[in-house]
Amino acid sequence: MIPTVDVGALRQAHWYQFLVRFVLGGAVTVGTGLVARHWGPLIGGLFLSFPAIFPASASLLEQHQTEKKQRAGICCRRRGRKAAALDAAGAVLGGCGLIVFGLVAWFGLPALAPGGALLLAATTWLVVAISLWWIRHARG
Amino acid sequence: MELVWRFLLGGAIVSAFALVGDVVRPKRFAGLFSAAPSVALATLALTVAKDGPLVSSIEARSMVLSSVGFIFYAYTVQRVLASGRSPAIWVSMAALTIWALVALTAGVLLTWSRA
Numbered sequence: 001m002i003p004t005v006d007v008g009a010l011r012q013a014h015w016y017q018f019l020v021r022f023v024l025g026g027a028v029t030v031g032t033g034l035v036a037r038h039w040g041p042l043i044g045g046l047f048l049s050f051p052a053i054f055p056a057s058a059s060l061l062e063q064h065q066t067e068k069k070q071r072a073g074i075c076c077r078r079r080g081r082k083a084a085a086l087d088a089a090g091a092v093l094g095g096c097g098l099i100v101f102g103l104v105a106w107f108g109l110p111a112l113a114p115g116g117a118l119l120l121a122a123t124t125w126l127v128v129a130i131s132l133w134w135i136r137h138a139r140g
Numbered sequence: 141m142e143l144v145w146r147f148l149l150g151g152a153i154v155s156a157f158a159l160v161g162d163v164v165r166p167k168r169f170a171g172l173f174s175a176a177p178s179v180a181l182a183t184l185a186l187t188v189a190k191d192g193p194l195v196s197s198i199e200a201r202s203m204v205l206s207s208v209g210f211i212f213y214a215y216t217v218q219r220v221l222a223s224g225r226s227p228a229i230w231v232s233m234a235a236l237t238i239w240a241l242v243a244l245t246a247g248v249l250l251t252w253s254r255a
Contacts (some may be wrong), residue, residue, distance in 0.1 A: 003169045009162055021158045022151035029150020029182045030143050041187070041195050042250050045202025046243045048180035049210045053154055055232035057161070057174055058217065062228040078224035083167055084232075085221035090171015091214035098207035101177045105184060105200035109193040117193070118184060121200075122177060129172040137168075 001137060017060055021053050028052040049098050054091065058084040093136060097129035142190070150182040175210060202250060209242025 028050055036044025066080035101121045108117035161173030180203055187196040216235045220226055 001166065004165045005163050006165055007163055010159075013162065018155060018159075022155045025154025025158075025178060026147035026151030029154075029179050030146045032179060032183050033143065033146045033186065036183075036187070036199065041191075041198040042202055042254065043247050044183075045199030046206040046247055048177070048183055048199060048203035049207040049239075050179060050243075051174075051210060051213055051232075051236065051239060052179050053158060054174055054214070054217075055229055055236070057158060058221070058232045059227070059229035061167075077227075081221045081224045081226070081228055084228040085218050086167040087171040087174055088214050088218035088221060088232075090168040091174040092211055092218060093168075094172040094175025095207060095211035095214050097172070098175055098177055098180075098210055099204055101180065102200050102204035102207055105180070106197055106204060109184070109188065109197040109200060114185075114188040114193050114196070118181060118188075122181060125177050129175070133169055133172055 012064060013060075017056075020056055024053050024056055048102070049095075051091075054088075058087060061087055090133065093132040094125075094129045096132055097125040100128045101125040142186075146182070146186055149186065150179060153182045154178040175214065202246065205246035205250070206239070206243045209239040209246070212242055213239040 028047070032044055032047040032050070035047055062077075062080035062084045064080070065083040066077050069076055069079050101124060104121040104124045105117060108120055111117070112120070157173050157176035157178045161170045161176075164170045164173070180200075184196045184199060187199055213235050216238055217232050220231045220235070221228060
């Protein structure tokens with residue numbers, strides 16, 4: 001299966017869902033900065049992999065799927081929860097990419113131009129995450 | 141003023157990755173973007189600008205350890221939600237304690253190894 005893009009999915013979303021994610025993302029980034037300021041980069045860095053918007057995204061996905069099934073005349077919350085479980089399964093693979101992102105940034109930032117190091121780390125995260133998904137998908 | 145920039149940059153990068161996750165299919169593939177390094181990119185970029193690349197490199201090193209907590213977190217959420225018995229919001233909030241435990245252990249180890 002080749003991943004596809006469905007821009008129409010955005011029409012089902014409400015404006016407040018985007019606002020919630022923006023505010024949560026901003027708040028966690030500010031919180032991480034404050035922790036690093038008080039306890040130093042060693043402790044502040046731990047929060048770089050905090051699951052900032054995962055709870056909000058998972059519950060929105062569950063809600064969307066449940067509403068979709070209800071419109072089709074099926075009243076079943078389990079389907080929504082299973083859809084959120086699939087999202088979490090993808091997050092496990094993306095989380096493996098986070099470790100590689102951290103490693104590339106750790107060694108790359110002092111050695112390369114900072115912008116290039118961050119770009120390399122982000123690209124590596126994407127390549128590792130997609131590769132793991134592909135391997136997982138191929139194995140069935 | 142720095143906190144405002146942090147808020148705006150963090151919010152923008154998190155929203156951008158979340159938007160990608162909204163439009164790509166299948167769902168497991170979209171889930172990859174739930175683990176995007178959005179907060180990390182915003183924080184490391186701002187730390188580089190303020191304190192230099194060496195300090196941000198220390199943050200990245202800590203992130204490697206806490207990312208293990210993220211994997212345990214997402215795996216637990218996946219297993220519990222797959223049973224279909226509990227609401228996503230409660231499961232994903234309660235499982236944050238798993239991430240916190242791993243991050244706390246990593247914090248103790250890092251502090252202890254520095255001493």
